[in-house]
Amino acid sequence: MKQLVNKNLITLKCVLFCFLSGIGCIYPFLPLHILSVGLDRGEARLISAVAPCVALLGPAILGPLIDKLSVGRGSTGGGISPSGSGKLLRVVTALCLILSALFYTLLLAVPYTERHEARRPQVLFMCDADGAYVMQEVCTEGMRCNKWEGEKSGVLAVSSCEYGCADDNMTWVRRPFTTTSTTTTLSPMYNSVANATSPSPLVTDEGEDDDTFEVNPPHVCYDGKCQVYMQHAARMRVPLALVAPAGNATDDWCTYRTGGPSKCPVPPERLAQLKSEDEQCRPAVRCQVLDPYDEPDGVLADAECRLVIGDPSYTFWTYFVTRIFADIWPTAALALLGAACVIATRETSLGRGDVGRQLAFGTIGLAIFPPLAGLAATQMPDNPYLVPFLLHAVFMLIGALILLLDTHMPLSTPEWWWHTATGALALPLSAVRRYGAETAAVFAVVALLGALWSGIDAYLPWTLAALNGTALEAGLARTAAALPAAPALWWAEALVDYVGHSNVFISAFTFYCLRYTGLAFSESYSWVIVCEVLEVFTLSLVWVTAMLYFRHLVPKKYTTTGQALPVIAHFCIGRCLGAIISGFVSLEPPLQSLRGAYRALGVAALLVAAVYLALYHLLLAPRCAAPAAAPPPQLLQGLNANGGSNGNYSPMRVYHEELSRKGHFRY
Incomplete structure (x- = not known):
């Protein structure tokens, strides 16, 4: 019987639990916190759009950097202990968590400003x-x-x-x-006298009667x-x-x-x-x-x-710069933790790993702590966001401490755990070019899904506030989205492999249409909760699907870079585009303008789903279907040499093996 919990992955689960708990403590309240320091909605929209755009620097730099520094470490010919690159990944991820705790806590020190509405003086x-x-x-x-x-x-x-x-x-x-x-009405005779003696020219009021003149x-x-x-x-x-x-x-x-x-x-x-x-x-x-x-x-x-209290310009720029630096580190940490999940679960040609189960355990924290942080915010009206931000810092520091102390976390380089007994399975550089177009296409799809996600989540707290919702209810909305995600992620890999990666994406666009439609006509808080429950189809399954897809599209030697790509697409570029589009459509604060944005984006999501469905099933799927073929003898020989086959089990194909083609996974 397969072991239910892998003891080697317990600490990784704890890190993911702390990371997602820390994110959940502040994420539902960030749009409200911007307004609480005295900035207006226009400034909040600008920060919400620019911050994720700059945040892509984290995964874009750290992902390739770790892959480059890990080359040769832990490989059979490198002569270096496999703990070398694992230590590098752990230390860099821990540093990102520490910096996230630091910069988000600094947001509490942004000076307050207050601008009263100007009365138009005479x-x-x-x-x-x-x-x-x-x-x-x-x-x-x-x-x-x-x-x-x-x-x-x-x-x-x-x-x-x-x-x-x-x-x-x-x-x-x-x-x-x-x-x-x-204007003076004069007789014609007097007009002639006035015309002769007036130092200023007489001007006739065109459109009036000929006897109406303006004198001097x-x-x-x-x-x-x-x-x-x-x-x-x-x-x-x-x-x-x-x-x-x-x-x-x-x-x-x-x-x-x-x-x-x-x-x-x-x-x-x-x-x-x-x-x-x-x-x-x-x-x-x-x-x-x-x-x-x-x-x-x-x-x-x-x-x-x-009537202005404080310095609005100083408050804006202080918050703007601090928030930009703050968003970089959790975004980078998400990419590094995704790579850690892929590496630590030891997904090999003998069977799939348990990436989804690691994320499912972390999602439990995302369901528990947002309402607790919201409850603390409602109980402290003088400083409502103190406890949420401090909870974020505590969870991030605990996660960083686990990463630094646990030296047995299985985070060696991919070459160490990838079953290669001989050089026959070495990845050629042509594989990167071979799947480059598909990688770019999936990147664009994930970016579109990120834009639709941001169109809701970037301003959802404003919608709740317009419905007279409290901070506690904002936290409960996050719980409603995270609870169904835990069981879905637990079986995510089997579900994605059965349904197909592209079909998951197409379904996500369709569910986005349902979510936007529900929010556009929501009249109460309960309708918002129902729409949030659907996030399991638009974010949770989408995210694990993107991780699995890029895990196979990108060569194993670029594992960290491969996991950075969906983060950049969804939570950076997509999040930026969604904040801009939704912000432009809803230029005014009333709920009605937000509903207009939701209706427009709901129609856009449905159109994209229809186009994607037609292109994929009518054009791409028939042309790109891989014929069934037996595994190459070199692969079977290598597996048997490593004790990976019992003679009866038919292993899944190595995605980037030069002599095989992707035919097992349902893309």
């Missing part, structure tokens, strides 16, 4: 013979006026310009605008150029430059002066009229300012009154 414009002034209301008590160096150039859109009498208290400027205008409309002059406000235009864009006030706001208003010479001349007729009403009148022109903060190229576009 803006007024006044101009007299001495100059022009822009006045902005201070929106909050104790606020300071906006400051900038030198002059700030732009345009100011104005309307309802009218003549009046200014005073030192700016009473008239602040008075509400009335419906009076500069207000002029706004800046830097030697004058503009005339015409009522029928209703909007005038005044180009000018403003100088920030030297002091703070007085009497709840900030006054900005123009940088260049400006004035608003008052014609004698208007001046005489104003003087008749008030002998002390200081003639001026005032205008109502339109859209001061939204006008294209507006001079006050960035001058809203805001």
